[in-house]
Amino acid sequence: MNRRKKQLLALLFLLCTLSLPAQEKRYTVSGTIKDQSNGEDLIGAEVVVGGTRTGAVSNAYGYYALSLPEGNYTLVFSYIGYTRKEVSLRLTANVKMDATLEEGGLELSEVIISAEQKNARVGRAEMSTEKLSAKSIKSVPALMGEVDVIKAVQLLPGVQATSEGTSGFSVRGGGHDQNLVLLDEATVYNASHLMGFFSVFNNDAIKDVTLYKGDIPASFGGRLSSLLDIRSKDGNNHRYTATGGIGLISSRLTAEGPLGSKASAIVSARRTYADVFLLLANEENLRNSSLYFYDMNAKLNYRIDNNNRLYLAGYLGRDKFGMKYAGMAFGNKTATLRWNHIFSPLLFSNFTLMGSSYDYYLRSELSSQFNQELKSGLEDYAFKADFSYHPNPANSLKFGYNFVYHTFLPGKGGGVGAESIIGSVSIPKEFATESNLYIANETDIAGKLKLKYGLRFSTFQNISNGDDNHRKGTIYHHQQQLEPRAGAVYLFNDRQSVKAGYTRTVQYIQLASNSSAGSPLDLWFQASPDVKPQLCDQFTVGYFRNFASNAYELSAEVYYKNMQHVVDFKDHANLMINKDLEQELRFGQGHSYGLELMLRKTDGPLNGWISYTLSKSSRKIEDVNEGRWYRSPYDKPHNVSIVGTYEINPRWSVSANWVYADGTPVTYPTGRFRIENSYVPVYSGRNEYRYPAYHRLDLSATLQLSKPGKPFKHELNISLYNAYGRKNAWTILFRQEEDQPDVSYAEKIYLFTFIPSITWNFSF
Numbered sequence: 001m002n003r004r005k006k007q008l009l010a011l012l013f014l015l016c017t018l019s020l021p022a023q024e025k026r027y028t029v030s031g032t033i034k035d036q037s038n039g040e041d042l043i044g045a046e047v048v049v050g051g052t053r054t055g056a057v058s059n060a061y062g063y064y065a066l067s068l069p070e071g072n073y074t075l076v077f078s079y080i081g082y083t084r085k086e087v088s089l090r091l092t093a094n095v096k097m098d099a100t101l102e103e104g105g106l107e108l109s110e111v112i113i114s115a116e117q118k119n120a121r122v123g124r125a126e127m128s129t130e131k132l133s134a135k136s137i138k139s140v141p142a143l144m145g146e147v148d149v150i151k152a153v154q155l156l157p158g159v160q161a162t163s164e165g166t167s168g169f170s171v172r173g174g175g176h177d178q179n180l181v182l183l184d185e186a187t188v189y190n191a192s193h194l195m196g197f198f199s200v201f202n203n204d205a206i207k208d209v210t211l212y213k214g215d216i217p218a219s220f221g222g223r224l225s226s227l228l229d230i231r232s233k234d235g236n237n238h239r240y241t242a243t244g245g246i247g248l249i250s251s252r253l254t255a256e257g258p259l260g261s262k263a264s265a266i267v268s269a270r271r272t273y274a275d276v277f278l279l280l281a282n283e284e285n286l287r288n289s290s291l292y293f294y295d296m297n298a299k300l301n302y303r304i305d306n307n308n309r310l311y312l313a314g315y316l317g318r319d320k321f322g323m324k325y326a327g328m329a330f331g332n333k334t335a336t337l338r339w340n341h342i343f344s345p346l347l348f349s350n351f352t353l354m355g356s357s358y359d360y361y362l363r364s365e366l367s368s369q370f371n372q373e374l375k376s377g378l379e380d381y382a383f384k385a386d387f388s389y390h391p392n393p394a395n396s397l398k399f400g401y402n403f404v405y406h407t408f409l410p411g412k413g414g415g416v417g418a419e420s421i422i423g424s425v426s427i428p429k430e431f432a433t434e435s436n437l438y439i440a441n442e443t444d445i446a447g448k449l450k451l452k453y454g455l456r457f458s459t460f461q462n463i464s465n466g467d468d469n470h471r472k473g474t475i476y477h478h479q480q481q482l483e484p485r486a487g488a489v490y491l492f493n494d495r496q497s498v499k500a501g502y503t504r505t506v507q508y509i510q511l512a513s514n515s516s517a518g519s520p521l522d523l524w525f526q527a528s529p530d531v532k533p534q535l536c537d538q539f540t541v542g543y544f545r546n547f548a549s550n551a552y553e554l555s556a557e558v559y560y561k562n563m564q565h566v567v568d569f570k571d572h573a574n575l576m577i578n579k580d581l582e583q584e585l586r587f588g589q590g591h592s593y594g595l596e597l598m599l600r601k602t603d604g605p606l607n608g609w610i611s612y613t614l615s616k617s618s619r620k621i622e623d624v625n626e627g628r629w630y631r632s633p634y635d636k637p638h639n640v641s642i643v644g645t646y647e648i649n650p651r652w653s654v655s656a657n658w659v660y661a662d663g664t665p666v667t668y669p670t671g672r673f674r675i676e677n678s679y680v681p682v683y684s685g686r687n688e689y690r691y692p693a694y695h696r697l698d699l700s701a702t703l704q705l706s707k708p709g710k711p712f713k714h715e716l717n718i719s720l721y722n723a724y725g726r727k728n729a730w731t732i733l734f735r736q737e738e739d740q741p742d743v744s745y746a747e748k749i750y751l752f753t754f755i756p757s758i759t760w761n762f763s764f
Contacts, residue, residue, distance in 0.1 A: 174225025
């Protein structure tokens with residue numbers, strides 16, 4: 001047994017030993033916490049023993065467990081935006097106690113990031129984590145009126161949009177491919193619609209959104225920078241309801257309700273109709289063009305008995321762009337089958353089968369001789385087994401196993417038809433497996449100090465496709481890494497605390513892209529004997545403080561990330577349909593560090609948040625920029641977001657957000673030389689210049705059209721994106737004067753000025 005495995009086993013033994021229950025006689029109270037109106041599980045709801053700090057938090061399936069000595073207790077169930085419930089209990093045996101909470105209680109506006117107790121952010125042993133509810137996302141002014149999860153995430157501290165209007169985002173200086181995006185635990189490889197202007201997530205079908213910027217749980221891995229964990233609704237198990245909306249470019253409809261006494265379901269669909277307006281175009285080519293996307297979410301949950309529950313969820317989405325001579329299509333599919341099983345009141349389990357795929361298709365039909373197509377994509381099949389064990393109120397142990405089978409289709413295509421003179425190209429499929437074991441514990445010491453510690457052991461195997469001098473189906477290369485996680489919080493009192501954390505993450509698959517913003521045509525590729533996995537060690541320290549009876553929340557976090565084996569590409573790299581892609585790669589190191597400040601107000605008619613991020617992100621890669629340090633494509637030192645909502649009266653509410661960010665780093669031509677009658681540009685060092693600073697103001701107003709108490713509710717939302725028409729640079733091109741070829745000029749390309757929109761939303 002090698003040294004690393006011995007260290008792994010020693011740490012696992014230590015974690016389990018620290019988590020052993022106390023020897024005194026204890027009993028367990030456990031159950032689920034749900035929304036009283038629709039039966040949805042409440043994620044992150046709290047149950048606290050009255051008069052103490054002893055308590056538990058419901059998991060992603062609403063389940064909680066508390067192990068307590070025999071005695072009399074008052075349990076307090078709470079969830080922000082809901083009426084608190086107190087239950088008296090005489091504990092003399094194990095008890096199953098489910099709780100339902102009624103929405104209301106506190107009159108809170110919709111812009112609330114965290115669905116938690118007001119001081120939970122101070123006391124929890126987690127940091128660099130943000131939660132978004134569907135209501136808070138809905139209140140943010142949106143591009144073309146389309147409510148968007150990713151656009152709301154981009155307003156959080158430490159998060160930046162990679163480009164104007166796109167769904168790509170960078171977290172603490174990391175690339176857009178370094179974010180693990182999950183929908184019901186299945187990986188979404190491209191979260192964009194309409195070339196990135198919208199995300200694939202329909203807000204009407206979403207229940208909970210959590211972004212982990214650094215403190216990624218040991219149960220997740222595979223990406224360097226962040227985890228965006230999105231959970232869809234389970235479906236109303238009390239009554240049939242419908243929700244929808246009609247906007248200028250899209251419409252959507254969601255239906256949910258019970259299926260008998262033990263099951264419920266939800267189906268949600270959305271489609272744009274930009275192609276309908278093309279029928280009004282003067283040009284025939286435009287009238288015959290297609291331009292749209294659609295997506296559909298569906299979920300079924302079935303309660304077998306009190307200890308067993310099944311979930312089946314799926315997503316299907318696709319974009320299509322087509323003209324007479326060219327076209328493109330791309331899309332995602334995900335499927336999740338999950339079984340929750342309660343072995344005992346203290347041991348909760350979750351077994352999951354998942355499938356995920358992404359593909360794109362290109363075609364070009366200039367003539368019968370120049371007629372070609374191209375296909376590329378990837379597929380995942382995965383299995384997870386997760387366990388939660390609650391030996392006593394002071395310890396919460398989690399452990400499990402995860403396995404993923406990857407299939408990569410780098411590219412296949414070429415000429416179409418007998419007359420085409422374009423040859424065919426086909427890069428064989430590639431295969432790999434990724435697996436991990438993890439264990440983690442959270443310990444509460446005397447109610448003042450909380451510790452989190454865990455270890456993830458990950459492996460990656462390359463599997464031969466028979467085209468590489470190895471027998472097909474055999475493992476020809478194996479890599480493994482230890483990924484420790486640790487954190488601590490010290491509470492000065494119920495209103496303020498300090499936190500610290502360390503996380504190591506590993507990324508075995510990377511994205512080949514010539515654009516920092518990403519595109520649907522990007523290509524995923526795997527670690528190999530010549531491509532080492534990327535590593536990141538992140539250290540974080542933070543101070544958290546609540547003011548004015550928890551109406552205001554202040555947080556300050558400082559982070560440092562050290563990255564190894566960072567991937568970049570040589571200048572003018574060829575990334576599409578390249579059998580020798582690895583020859584285009586360059587490897588090195590990177591680091592990023594920064595300060596994140598956030599002030600948030602959660603009470604009253606006016607609420608929202610202000611965030612400021614000061615950061616730096618750099619890389620040093622062999623054969624890039626002559627081996628010298630250079631700015632990463634995601635280095636934007638100053639970033640500000642201001643988000644606010646004001647409830648004028650029960651019928652009218654208005655909201656606004658303003659964002660500012662330093663310009664994206666760019667490489668500009670700094671000179672040129674002449675060869676015969678042509679001019680050849682001479683470029684600066686990598687990313688030595690910046691685009692102009694980016695800033696934008698968005699406005700929104702919502703009018704409730706229905707009267708209180710009516711079953712049919714509807715509202716009108718009017719929004720204005722980029723209210724003062726700022727022409728933010730999307731790209732800058734350098735051109736030559738036609739009549740004076742020795743004179744050049746810069747030309748700014750921008751996407752949007754101001755964009756008004758109107759949407760009618762309804763529910764019944």
